[in-house]
Amino acid sequence: MYVVLGGGIGGLSAVHYLKKSTWKHVKLIEASNRLGGWIQTTRTPRGFIFEHGPRTVRPKGVAGENTLALIEDLGLVSRVVPITHNHPAAQNRFIYVNKALYALPSSNICSVFVTQPPFTKPLISALFHDLKAPKKLLKDDSVYDFVERRLGKEIAEYAVCPLVCGICAGDAKEITVKFLMKSLFEAEQAHGSIVKGILMNAIKRKSNSPFRTKCELFKTAVKEKWNVWSLDGGLELLPETLTSSIKNQQADVLLSSPCEEIVFQTGKASLKVRGNVFECDHVISSLPAKQLALLIAKQHPELGEELSSIPTVTVAVVNLQFEGRLLRQDAFGLLVPPSEDLPILGIVFDTCCFPKGDNTVLTVMMGGRWFEKFFGEDPTPDTLLNIAVHHVRSILHISSAPEAHNVSLLNNCIPQYVVGHHERIERIKTYVNNHNLPLSLVGASYDGVGINDVILSARTAVESLIKDIQT
Numbered sequence: 001m002y003v004v005l006g007g008g009i010g011g012l013s014a015v016h017y018l019k020k021s022t023w024k025h026v027k028l029i030e031a032s033n034r035l036g037g038w039i040q041t042t043r044t045p046r047g048f049i050f051e052h053g054p055r056t057v058r059p060k061g062v063a064g065e066n067t068l069a070l071i072e073d074l075g076l077v078s079r080v081v082p083i084t085h086n087h088p089a090a091q092n093r094f095i096y097v098n099k100a101l102y103a104l105p106s107s108n109i110c111s112v113f114v115t116q117p118p119f120t121k122p123l124i125s126a127l128f129h130d131l132k133a134p135k136k137l138l139k140d141d142s143v144y145d146f147v148e149r150r151l152g153k154e155i156a157e158y159a160v161c162p163l164v165c166g167i168c169a170g171d172a173k174e175i176t177v178k179f180l181m182k183s184l185f186e187a188e189q190a191h192g193s194i195v196k197g198i199l200m201n202a203i204k205r206k207s208n209s210p211f212r213t214k215c216e217l218f219k220t221a222v223k224e225k226w227n228v229w230s231l232d233g234g235l236e237l238l239p240e241t242l243t244s245s246i247k248n249q250q251a252d253v254l255l256s257s258p259c260e261e262i263v264f265q266t267g268k269a270s271l272k273v274r275g276n277v278f279e280c281d282h283v284i285s286s287l288p289a290k291q292l293a294l295l296i297a298k299q300h301p302e303l304g305e306e307l308s309s310i311p312t313v314t315v316a317v318v319n320l321q322f323e324g325r326l327l328r329q330d331a332f333g334l335l336v337p338p339s340e341d342l343p344i345l346g347i348v349f350d351t352c353c354f355p356k357g358d359n360t361v362l363t364v365m366m367g368g369r370w371f372e373k374f375f376g377e378d379p380t381p382d383t384l385l386n387i388a389v390h391h392v393r394s395i396l397h398i399s400s401a402p403e404a405h406n407v408s409l410l411n412n413c414i415p416q417y418v419v420g421h422h423e424r425i426e427r428i429k430t431y432v433n434n435h436n437l438p439l440s441l442v443g444a445s446y447d448g449v450g451i452n453d454v455i456l457s458a459r460t461a462v463e464s465l466i467k468d469i470q471t
Contacts, residue, residue, distance in 0.1 A: 001025045002465075003271060003280040005259055008037020009451060010286035010443040012242040013070070013458035019249040021466045024281070026251045029273055031258035035243050038413050039451070041234030042319070042406050048361055049234045050319035052408040054451055055348065055363070056083070056228035057235075059221040063452035069215040070455060074241045077217055079233065081354065082226040089353045090227035092331035095162050096342075096395055101334060104159065119154050126151040127195055135192035140419050143180055144172035150184075150194050162335035165345045168449055169315050169368025170416050171338060179417040230354070262295045264437050282438040284461055286454075288312065288412065289445035303431050306424055310445050312412035315345070316366040316375070318388035321404040326360045327352065327396065333363075334395070343367065343374035344391050360398070364388035369416070381407040415445045440465055 002018055004011045007030030018026045034040075038053035058064055059082075071077060083089050094101045097118045105116055105123055112123040130150045143164060148156040156172070164172040164180070177185045187197020221229070231237045247253060260272040262283060271278045285292050289307040297304030333348040345368050350361040366388065367375060375384070384407050392398050425446050432439055440461040444454050 001027060001278075001280045002282050002284065003269070003278060004028045004284045004286065005271075005292075006030065006037070006286035006443065007032075007035035007253070007255070008286055008443070008454075009039055009239055009242075010037070010454040010458050011284075012036075012239055012246065013455045014284045014286060014440075014442055014462055015246045015251050016070070016242055017459050017462040018284075019246060019251055021462055022469075026246075027278065027280070028246070028251060028253045029257050029259055029271070029278075030253070030255050033256045035253070035255070036236055036239035038410060039236050039239050040408070041236035043234060044321070044404055046404070048321050048356060048359070048404065049350070049354070050321075050361075050406045051235060051350075051363065052317050052319075052406070053410065053413070054235055055350070056230050056353070057451050058228055059218065059226045061452075063448070063450075063456040064221075065215055065218040066456045066459060067452045068217040068221060071238075072215060072217050074238075074245060076231065076237065076241055079231045079237060080217070080229050081232050082221065082224065082229040083353055085225040085227050087227065087353075088330035089332040089349070092329065094329065094331055094334035095158060096334050096336045096340065097158060098340075101329070101395070103331075118158055121154070123155075126155050130194045131196070133193070135188060137189065140423070141177045141185065142173050142419055143175050143177045146177040146181065146185060146188075147172075150188060157339060158337060161337045161339070162346070165338065165368060166335050166365075168414050168416065169313050169345055169365070170414070171369045174369070174416065174418045176417050176419045176421050178422050228353075259295055261298065263299055264296075264435075264439070266436075267438060269438050280438075282440065282465060284440045284442060284458075284465075286443040286458070288443065289415065289441075290412070292441075300431075300435070300437075303428065303435075306428050306431070307445075309424065310421070311416040311418060313368045313414050313416060314371045315368050315410045315413055316371070316379070316384045316388075317408040317410060318364040318366065318385055319350075319406040319408075320362045320364065320388065320392065320402040322360040322362075322398060322400055322402050324358055324360065324400070325351075326398045326400070338370070342391065343370070343387055347392065347395070362392060362396075364392065368414070379409075381409075384409070414449055417449075 002024055004014045007028055011028060015026055015028050040052040042050040059068060093104045102118050115122045129152045133150055143160055144156050147160045161172045164170050164175055184194050187194050191197040191200055257273050263270045269280055269283045289310040293304040293307035327349055330352050331349055333346055335346040336342050336344055343366050345365040348363040350363055385405060442457040442461045447457055
């Protein structure tokens with residue numbers, strides 16, 4: 001028997017891939033009373049969609065293709081709602097600086113030659129800065145320090161800092177450059193410059209082979225130039241459909257069943273769950289690293305210490321619905337650099353992506369790395385709602401009261417890949433391998449925080465497990 005711990009998108013995907021790959025019995029164990037993890041959608045009586053967690057998915061790369069293949073496999077193609085590259089939500093993003101909204105430069109090549117506030121120089125000057133800046137040999141660096149060194153302080157402050165807030169609610173001065181800009185960092189280390197490295201790699205790169213994929217939906221995404229996509233009815237439709245699928249494939253699902261301890265033996269593992277002990281051949285853990293650490297620390301304290309050292313942040317999400325089309329800009333939304341010292345990370349313009357008649361739906365993201373600084377340890381939902389409404393009023397000049405709202409507090413929801421993270425993950429994986437632990441690690445704590453990354457980590461873990469068994 002195989003046991004999968006955690007019923008978020010990583011755990012559900014792992015069970016899905018296991019049931020496709022093996023005849024063995026699979027048991028999914030989830031501590032809470034629901035499946036889906038951080039992907040959660042509220043569908044209001046009037047048909048509005050409030051996403052508590054992720055709301056869109058990028059179709060790019062191997063991981064993006066893999067997720068679209070899963071969508072095909074689950075029969076959800078007709079429910080996919082794409083946003084193409086020429087949509088205002090794909091073209092326009094704002095940052096809030098010095099009490100004013102500024103459009104970030106577009107992908108139009110001409111925009112790099114024009115000075116756009118709050119930047120005081122055209123972006124092309126950042127490339128000249130890179131060519132002149134000295135090389136600094138490092139094993140790792142923060143994304144802020146790297147960008148400031150190579151491209152200048154303004155790019156770091158007004159482009160990268162808010163970007164990191166939007167992706168992982170983190171502080172760019174702490175997050176490793178390998179999280180977002182690994183190839184650019186490697187270009188500097190190898191060639192002394194981002195620009196030189198990119199040019200050298202372009203010269204060495206062999207011509208790409210013709211595009212081939214078995215996933216028809218991915219072909220469509222490439223052809224139509226999708227920027228992001230979601231699902232009609234909300235993104236929670238994905239874990240809901242996965243749940244139905246794995247139950248139809250005879251997987252056992254235990255809800256409200258927190259695991260209390262894992263003990264590894266030779267080629268086996270014992271799990272204590274609600275006073276019962278399950279023996280299994282292998283554990284696939286999709287739990288956050290800190291939660292897994294508590295389960296294995298007694299038997300493997302060194303591994304527990306490494307797992308518990310991966311930090312996380314808490315995010316408050318406030319969904320707001322207003323009568324009327326109240327936004328002055330068509331855009332994906334806005335981000336707020338940490339230097340503004342505001343309690344909000346950004347505001348997503350939901351009805352720009354997915355219009356809902358004569359209405360405006362917004363999502364305000366708050367806290368993250370600075371949650372306790374602004375809200376303390378236990379803010380009330382009313383406190384969070386009032387702060388969100390206040391900043392919507394002051395930034396977007398929406399003076400009316402919301403007709404509907406939802407407040408979600410996502411405790412420790414996003415792992416932080418701080419400087420040294422990738423080296424820590426290597427130590428964790430080496431420990432598991434050296435001790436022959438029947439344990440696979442999937443989920444956002446290790447190799448990517450996005451939905452695509454988590455689903456691919458589940459597939460990779462299952463394929464590796466099946467390969468080891470077959471050999």
